[in-house]
Amino acid sequence: MSRLLVVDDEANIRLLYAEELKDEGYEVVTAATSAEAAEKLQGGVFDLAVLDIKLKNESGIELLQKLVKERHDMPVILCSAFSCYKDDFSAWLADGYVVKSGDLTELKQEIARVLAKKAMKVKADV
Amino acid sequence: MDRNSCWNRNVIEQEECPNIGEGEEDLLVSQRVTEKCRDCAVFSADLERLRSDDNPLAPLLSEVLIENSRQKTQIQSLVSFLDNKTLEMRFLHELGSVLQSSVDLDEVLSVALTAITAGKGFGMNRAFLLLNNREEGFLKGYLGLGPRNIDEACRVWDEIIQNDMDLQTLAQNFRLNKLSSEREKFHDVLEQLTVPLSNKDHILIKALDGKVPLLVENAYYHPDVPAELTRLLGVDTFLLMPLISRNRRVGMIIADNFITHRPITDEDMHSLETFAFTVAFAIERASLYDKLQVELNRVTEAGKKLKEQQELIVRMENMALVGRITSSIAHSVRNPLMIIGGFARSMLKNSPESDPKRTFIESIVSETRQLEGVLDEILNYSDSLYPTRDFWDVNQLIETALHDTADTLTSQGYAIGYSPGHDLQAVYIDFKQVSYCLRTILQNDVNGIGDDLTIAISSRNGENGVILQIEDRSRHVSQAELEHLLVPFSETRDLGAGLGLALCKAMLEKQGIPFVVQADVKEGIRYAITLPTRKEEQS
Numbered sequence: 001m002s003r004l005l006v007v008d009d010e011a012n013i014r015l016l017y018a019e020e021l022k023d024e025g026y027e028v029v030t031a032a033t034s035a036e037a038a039e040k041l042q043g044g045v046f047d048l049a050v051l052d053i054k055l056k057n058e059s060g061i062e063l064l065q066k067l068v069k070e071r072h073d074m075p076v077i078l079c080s081a082f083s084c085y086k087d088d089f090s091a092w093l094a095d096g097y098v099v100k101s102g103d104l105t106e107l108k109q110e111i112a113r114v115l116a117k118k119a120m121k122v123k124a125d126v
Numbered sequence: 127m128d129r130n131s132c133w134n135r136n137v138i139e140q141e142e143c144p145n146i147g148e149g150e151e152d153l154l155v156s157q158r159v160t161e162k163c164r165d166c167a168v169f170s171a172d173l174e175r176l177r178s179d180d181n182p183l184a185p186l187l188s189e190v191l192i193e194n195s196r197q198k199t200q201i202q203s204l205v206s207f208l209d210n211k212t213l214e215m216r217f218l219h220e221l222g223s224v225l226q227s228s229v230d231l232d233e234v235l236s237v238a239l240t241a242i243t244a245g246k247g248f249g250m251n252r253a254f255l256l257l258n259n260r261e262e263g264f265l266k267g268y269l270g271l272g273p274r275n276i277d278e279a280c281r282v283w284d285e286i287i288q289n290d291m292d293l294q295t296l297a298q299n300f301r302l303n304k305l306s307s308e309r310e311k312f313h314d315v316l317e318q319l320t321v322p323l324s325n326k327d328h329i330l331i332k333a334l335d336g337k338v339p340l341l342v343e344n345a346y347y348h349p350d351v352p353a354e355l356t357r358l359l360g361v362d363t364f365l366l367m368p369l370i371s372r373n374r375r376v377g378m379i380i381a382d383n384f385i386t387h388r389p390i391t392d393e394d395m396h397s398l399e400t401f402a403f404t405v406a407f408a409i410e411r412a413s414l415y416d417k418l419q420v421e422l423n424r425v426t427e428a429g430k431k432l433k434e435q436q437e438l439i440v441r442m443e444n445m446a447l448v449g450r451i452t453s454s455i456a457h458s459v460r461n462p463l464m465i466i467g468g469f470a471r472s473m474l475k476n477s478p479e480s481d482p483k484r485t486f487i488e489s490i491v492s493e494t495r496q497l498e499g500v501l502d503e504i505l506n507y508s509d510s511l512y513p514t515r516d517f518w519d520v521n522q523l524i525e526t527a528l529h530d531t532a533d534t535l536t537s538q539g540y541a542i543g544y545s546p547g548h549d550l551q552a553v554y555i556d557f558k559q560v561s562y563c564l565r566t567i568l569q570n571d572v573n574g575i576g577d578d579l580t581i582a583i584s585s586r587n588g589e590n591g592v593i594l595q596i597e598d599r600s601r602h603v604s605q606a607e608l609e610h611l612l613v614p615f616s617e618t619r620d621l622g623a624g625l626g627l628a629l630c631k632a633m634l635e636k637q638g639i640p641f642v643v644q645a646d647v648k649e650g651i652r653y654a655i656t657l658p659t660r661k662e663e664q665s
Contacts, residue, residue, distance in 0.1 A: 010461050014468045016468040031299075032407075054457060081460040082505065100460055102467015109533065 002115055003027045003045065007037045007063065008052040008079070013100075017050065020104050021111070032056075034063045041067075046074055048115055050107070051094075053080035068093050075114045079107060131172055135162040147250035160194045217247065217293075218401060224294055225408035229415040237294075239271040242381055245286070246293055248398055250365075250381040250390075251279070254312070255328070256319055257377040257409070263323050265330055265378060271300070271308055272384065279385040289476030310429070312637040318358050319380070328352065333366040334375050339399050340366040341390055365390050367398055369406035374415075376406045380478045454504055459603075460501055467494030506562060506629060506665035515637065517552040520585050520592050520657065534569060542568075547586035553657035556637055560657070563630040567596055567653055570626055576602045576650070589657045590640075599650035608645035 004026045006017045010025065014030040020089070021028045029046070031037035033055060040046075049067060053060040067076055079095035096110040132142045137155050140146065145162040148152050153161055163169040176184035221241050241247040252272025261265045273279035290300065298491065300308070305425070309316070321328050324337065329350045333340045345351045345362045364382035368375065368519055383390065470490040477484050524544055535542060568581060578599040585594050607652050611627050629642075634641040634655065642654040 010465070012465040013461060013468075016472070019472060020468065076614055082455050100464045101498055102464045102471060102491070104468060104471070 001025060001027050002047040003029065004111070005037065005040055005046045005048065005049040006030045007032075007034070007055070007060070009033070009054075009056040010052075013052070017104075017107075020108070024108055024111075026111070034058050034066075037063065041071065046071075047118070048111060049074060049076045050079050050111070051076055052100075053078055053082065064093055075118050077107070077110055077114060131168065133159055133169045133172070134164070136482045154470060160191070164191055168547075196311050206437075214397060214480075217241075218404070219403065221247075221638065222404050224297070225404050229412050230407065230409065231302055231412040231416055232305060233297075234405070234408045234412045235269050235356070237297040238307060238401075238408070239269060240297040240300050240380075241293060241401065243271050244285070244293055244296055246296075248381075248401070249392065251383045251385045251388075252379040252381065254319060255377060256380070258323070258334070258375050260323075265321045265323055266321035267312075267335060268377070269305075269309055270312030270316055274311065276385055278332060289633070312393070315358060317321065318354070329355070330366065330378060330380075334378055337368050337373075338371045339402070340367065340465050341392070341395050342366060349514075361387070363387075363390055365395055365398065367395075367402045369402055369409060371403075371406040371410040374410065376410050379405070385455070394650040418590065455501075455504070460498070463494055463497055463501065467491060467498065470494065496501065514558075515554055515556050517554050518557050520550045520553055520594065521546050523553075523555075523557065523561060524564065524583060524585065527561055527568060530561075531565050531568045535581070538579070540581060542581045543583065545582070545584040547584070547592070549587065550585055550592050551587055551659040553659055554661055555639065555657055556633075559633045559637065560639070563633055563655075564596075566626045567598070567629050570598075570601070575600050579648070588656060591656045591660075594653075594655040594657060596655075597650060598653070601645075602647050603645050603650045603651070604647055605645045608643055608651065 002025075004021060006014055006021070006028055008014050008017070008030070009013050009032055013030070014032070018028045018030055029044075031040050037049075049071075051060045051064055051067075055063070060080070064076055064078065067074065075095035076093075077098060078094040079098050079100055081100050095114045098107045100111050101107075132138050138158075143154070143158070143162065143166075145166055147156070150162075160168070173184060173187060176187070178557060220301075220445060221237065224237050225234055228237070234308045239253045239255060242250050242253040250524065254267060254272070255269045257268045273282055277615050286296070319330075321330050323331060325331055325379075329342070329352070330348070341363070342348060342365070343363050345356045345359075347354075359380070359382060361382045364380055367379040367381065369377045369379060379398075383392075462529065467490070470487050472632050474484065474491060477487065516530070524546075526544060528544065532542070576599070580597075580599045582597045583595070585592055585616070587593075612631050631641050637658075639658065640654075640656045644652045644654075646652075
């Protein structure tokens with residue numbers, strides 16, 4: 001079972017993601033801030049992280065840069081209320097980008113795609 | 127001699143002397159002999175008698191009369207000289223006033239040359255003005271005034287005499303009516319009078335550097351005068367008058383009597399020298415004023431640009447404000463919207479088909495989906511307000527759009543083909559916006575889907591940029607219907623469906639990118655976008 005870290009400052013969104021992604025068969029751990037995310041990351045291994053770009057008083061992009069640097073084997077999907085970030089250079093570090101929507105199909109597809117890609121890479125490395 | 131002769135007495139009566147007229151009564155009591163008696167017949171007869179009598183008074187009287195006559199002539203000459211000087215001072219004062227009050231270079235030059243050449247002025251036949259152009263390193267012929275031949279001289283001088291204009295009017299007349307024609311008339315001479323300042327051996331430069339006037343006589347045989355200069359002027363006497371202002375070499379006046387050949391005297395030269403100081407100062411001041419005007423215009427222009435920049439900054443700040451507001455909207459509206467829609471979907475997924483509340487939940491899902499669509503379009507529109515352009519690779523642009531839309535289109539059964547052109551030039555665009563437009567075109571929700579679900583994309587270098595062509599063979603609508611879709615909010619459908627193509631058009635036009643759409647009910651829709659390859663192609 002793949003383990004996902006969801007970082008979003010909105011409690012209801014964390015709840016929605018957790019419920020929906022659990023239904024998809026993932027183990028979901030949530031965090032509201034960068035600090036909490038760092039704490040959760042210390043506590044275990046994650047297969048993928050879903051990050052909100054705008055966290056309260058923080059930037060998800062900065063957290064993304066930190067994760068890419070420190071956890072380069074963990075793919076990251078950015079999830080944002082802004083479609084404009086999709087073509088932004090700063091977001092290009094992420095493995096995927098999804099515009100927030102009540103319809104989580106795209107997010108689920110992206111998670112599946114990125115995890116599959118990661119699995120293929122691991123297989124190739126082995 | 128009669129001792130009581132009228133000229134020998136101290137006091138006489140009015141009736142005794144026919145030579146003393148009204149207003150000369152003072153002569154009845156003194157100075158009569160030197161003033162009146164000298165030409166009187168009585169006095170001449172008495173003097174003749176004194177001579178014949180060998181009276182010693184006779185030669186003395188004669189000598190006194192001669193000396194008196196000499197002194198009278200001298201006094202008259204001095205008075206005449208003083209009168210001339212007074213006139214000259216008045217003339218210089220008048221010219222000085224005109225010159226000092228003017229900051230217009232052409233007016234100053236007109237006054238100066240008119241004063242030099244007019245009969246009421248210095249009365250020279252002809253004058254040329256050369257200006258020191260330090261930037262170009264030349265003493266440059268600038269203006270000439272005077273006749274070129276005798277016929278012209280007669281005509282012009284007759285005209286001046288008939289009109290009897292004062293100097294100021296003459297100068298004004300010259301400036302308004304003759305300045306450019308006179309400049310044209312002497313164009314060839316002025317060209318040839320232009321001498322490099324570095325040519326220190328040239329007589330004009332020598333006179334300029336020497337800062338003192340030079341009366342050139344016998345020019346044809348003068349060792350310092352170049353033959354071409356003499357030939358050009360056609361006179362053997364001319365005056366070189368350097369114009370010096372506060373030790374700076376402003377220019378030079380060349381004056382001559384080309385028609386009358388009247389000799390130029392030292393006095394002419396000194397009078398002109400006095401005038402030259404005023405002229406030099408006026409020219410320098412007018413030139414400085416011209417430069418000041420240029421600088422002022424520059425400052426005004428810079429001020430205007432600064433104002434525009436300030437307005438731009440304010441506008442950008444407003445736009446940044448718009449950005450912040452939309453960002454705030456995105457967060458405050460989209461998050462709750464996705465939570466509502468997300469949980470509604472979740473509930474819908476877990477509710478049995480028989481649940482009577484299922485219809486309500488479906489409504490929530492549908493409405494939130496539509497609101498999300500509206501929100502997307504508003505955010506995209508606000509994003510389109512300030513494009514950020516740079517040079518981009520067309521293939522990268524198309525491949526990005528294809529990658530983003532591939533899943534959706536493939537799931538709908540579309541087949542997409544891309545034929546890239548050879549050696550495509552980099553295009554100057556806002557990548558995000560054009561990329562959005564391509565995605566919108568590829569996924570557009572135009573009604574009228576046919577059987578052929580094919581989208582063909584091609585690119586090629588064109589005259590005005592790289593031409594991108596998208597042929598969507600699946601959409602079958604008329605041109606009129608399509609054009610209706612290109613007008614924002616004109617669609618009769620609810621908001622959130624129909625703004626896409628209109629927004630694309632607005633975004634592309636804002637970047638100066640031509641966007642042509644052709645629809646055919648049978649063939650489908652053909653989009654042509656000409657992406658600029660140069661910065662100046664932007665509007």
